[in-house]
Amino acid sequence: MLLYTVFGFLCMGVALWLVFSWSGYKDRYSQQTEGWRLGSTKMVEVTLIRDDKKNLSCASDRSFEQIHCGFYGNSQPWGPGPDQDSNTLQPFNTVKNELFLAAGLWAAPILRGELPSSRFTVVCNYHIQGVLKNVSLRWSSTGNFSPVDQSVTVGKLTDCVIPQ
Amino acid sequence: MTTSMGSALKERVSGYFLGLRQAWLAMSVAERMVSVFIGIMIVGGAIIRIQDPAWPTWFTFDEEPFVKNAHSYALAIADNNDHPPFGKMLIAVGMLIFGYNSLGWRFIPLLFGLQSVCLAYWLARVVFGNKRAGWMAAAFMAADGFFISYSRSGLLDGMMISFMLWGMVAALGARTWRGVLAAGILIGFSTSVKWSGSMTAVPAAVGILMMRRVSIFSVLWLGVIPIVHTLIWMGALRLTGKASDPVSTWKVIIDLYKHHLDLGHYKNDLSSPWYGWPILMHPVVIKASTSGLKSRYSSSVGNLISWAASDLLLVAIPITTLVIASRTRFRRYWLMILDAPTMRGVLLMLVGWFAFMAPWLATRGTRGNYTFSHYYLPCYAFLLVMLGGLAAHLERKYPKVITAYVGLVLAMAIFWMPVWGEFAVTTTAANMRLWFPKWRP
Numbered sequence: 001m002l003l004y005t006v007f008g009f010l011c012m013g014v015a016l017w018l019v020f021s022w023s024g025y026k027d028r029y030s031q032q033t034e035g036w037r038l039g040s041t042k043m044v045e046v047t048l049i050r051d052d053k054k055n056l057s058c059a060s061d062r063s064f065e066q067i068h069c070g071f072y073g074n075s076q077p078w079g080p081g082p083d084q085d086s087n088t089l090q091p092f093n094t095v096k097n098e099l100f101l102a103a104g105l106w107a108a109p110i111l112r113g114e115l116p117s118s119r120f121t122v123v124c125n126y127h128i129q130g131v132l133k134n135v136s137l138r139w140s141s142t143g144n145f146s147p148v149d150q151s152v153t154v155g156k157l158t159d160c161v162i163p164q
Numbered sequence: 165m166t167t168s169m170g171s172a173l174k175e176r177v178s179g180y181f182l183g184l185r186q187a188w189l190a191m192s193v194a195e196r197m198v199s200v201f202i203g204i205m206i207v208g209g210a211i212i213r214i215q216d217p218a219w220p221t222w223f224t225f226d227e228e229p230f231v232k233n234a235h236s237y238a239l240a241i242a243d244n245n246d247h248p249p250f251g252k253m254l255i256a257v258g259m260l261i262f263g264y265n266s267l268g269w270r271f272i273p274l275l276f277g278l279q280s281v282c283l284a285y286w287l288a289r290v291v292f293g294n295k296r297a298g299w300m301a302a303a304f305m306a307a308d309g310f311f312i313s314y315s316r317s318g319l320l321d322g323m324m325i326s327f328m329l330w331g332m333v334a335a336l337g338a339r340t341w342r343g344v345l346a347a348g349i350l351i352g353f354s355t356s357v358k359w360s361g362s363m364t365a366v367p368a369a370v371g372i373l374m375m376r377r378v379s380i381f382s383v384l385w386l387g388v389i390p391i392v393h394t395l396i397w398m399g400a401l402r403l404t405g406k407a408s409d410p411v412s413t414w415k416v417i418i419d420l421y422k423h424h425l426d427l428g429h430y431k432n433d434l435s436s437p438w439y440g441w442p443i444l445m446h447p448v449v450i451k452a453s454t455s456g457l458k459s460r461y462s463s464s465v466g467n468l469i470s471w472a473a474s475d476l477l478l479v480a481i482p483i484t485t486l487v488i489a490s491r492t493r494f495r496r497y498w499l500m501i502l503d504a505p506t507m508r509g510v511l512l513m514l515v516g517w518f519a520f521m522a523p524w525l526a527t528r529g530t531r532g533n534y535t536f537s538h539y540y541l542p543c544y545a546f547l548l549v550m551l552g553g554l555a556a557h558l559e560r561k562y563p564k565v566i567t568a569y570v571g572l573v574l575a576m577a578i579f580w581m582p583v584w585g586e587f588a589v590t591t592t593a594a595n596m597r598l599w600f601p602k603w604r605p
Binding site: 007009016019025028029030031034035037055064134151 | 173234235238239240241253254257260261264330334344349353545564
């Protein structure tokens with residue numbers, strides 16, 4: 001009886017391993033941002049400077065519906081860039097230093113006019129559409145892409161406002 | 165074929181119910197009352213554990229580090245918590261099923277909490293050779309806030325205790341060396357949830373030697389415990405992409421051990437010294453949330469009737485044993501109350517109690533007061549099994565006393581249930597149960 005019990009536990013161990021492998025948990029949650037789930041919408045406060053429109057880029061061959069990075073994995077440009085294409089992903093950090101990839105920020109009406117010259121923040125709704133592994137980022141237009149060792153969420157920013 | 169199987173099954177079920185009916189008819193009124201009380205405690209205990217464990221939806225008490233690391237395991241990120249990996253990997257299974265939310269991280273501990281009630285039955289039955297002892301032990305565990313609160317939280321202790329009970333049942337039920345090996349593997353699981361689980365080896369080994377059902381050399385099979393522990397840890401390191409060879413694994417384990425010894429420098433308002441645990445000096449409110457004018461608590465205050473009885477026995481039994489050992493003429497009086505097999509079971513449970521207290525007594529020099537009341541949970545599990553065995557034995561001679569006692573345990577459980585099972589209550593109603601400031605959140 002007890003041997004069966006231990007055998008049962010070992011079977012549970014194998015089942016656990018399979019659940020780990022097949023549950024798709026890694027496709028639903030990113031390693032970078034805890035608890036940000038695929039399909040959910042989060043309110044985020046993003047920290048920015050005016051030049052981020054051209055400074056921030058990501059490189060990956062994957063696309064999520066229509067959204068994709070501004071560069072392919074081999075660093076070749078993909079599309080006209082975030083200024084003209086609201087489907088181009090860029091890396092951003094929240095005020096809590098959470099890294100995520102998002103498209104559509106610069107299409108927000110509030111960011112179309114003259115932007116503040118100093119650092120500012122924007123509050124938006126972030127709709128999570130995917131989790132991207134093996135992505136490279138750069139934080140200046142002349143810099144090199146560096147790979148991120150953890151998976152990052154991908155999505156769209158909408159309803160952005162600058163807190164007053 | 166199907167018809168014959170169906171009729172055989174029907175016959176067995178009707179035979180079972182017939183047996184139950186005959187047992188019921190053979191009982192005295194007092195025994196029937198005790199049976200009803202036990203039934204209410206077990207069913208009620210299961211319901212109270214299962215109802216709405218997902219509330220509150222945020223982290224409570226120590227959940228955060230365990231849950232975040234469970235999430236890390238599910239995402240193959242390195243663990244940075246200071247406990248072995250297995251418990252967090254088990255919590256992760258619930259999160260894989262239900263997602264990163266409070267139901268996900270409390271689901272597996274809940275399953276283990278329910279399992280512990282069944283295991284209390286099994287252990288008491290094996291130790292005392294009496295089903296009634298099993299039912300009593302299961303009822304006492306089911307109707308105790310200490311175990312209810314840990315069944316409803318994403319914490320490690322409930323799982324460690326469940327494997328501890330599994331290990332004990334395996335060791336005491338072993339008929340061959342294979343049974344002892346099974347016990348070693350199960351205690352290895354317990355150790356891999358929390359290191360204190362390794363102390364199960366002490367009562368398990370003593371029990372094997374006392375029972376003499378297997379060769380005394382079979383005890384050596386418990387040596388598999390560190391092997392199981394190391395293998396689980398190696399698997400966890402491999403899962404998270406870390407160096408997982410035996411040398412690297414041992415380095416991780418040794419570093420963590422040193423870190424544990426050094427914890428005495430830390431301060432925590434919820435800590436309490438070891439001597440405070442049996443007297444409920446600072447039981448922690450494991451879950452607390454307020455909505456409007458009402459609050460919901462899951463306090464780890466135990467059932468005071470069981471607690472008081474077990475404390476009393478904790479003092480009385482060693483003294484009595486010493487007196488009997490030194491003056492044999494008391495022996496026959498004592499054996500009129502408790503027979504030798506019951507006494508042997510009681511002493512074995514006390515060995516279990518002491519084994520789990522010993523690390524905290526031994527490391528007081530380095531750990532200082534950085535110890536917590538939940539370290540007493542395995543000790544208390546042994547005491548409740550002991551209480552079950554004693555109550556079942558004494559019921560034959562003093563049925564009315566035991567009926568009153570079990571009735572009191574049930575009454576106390578009903579009164580305390582709101583602050584164990586997170587019912588919405590006013591502060592006044594909660595404070596009627598959480599008497600002292602240190603019992604409150």
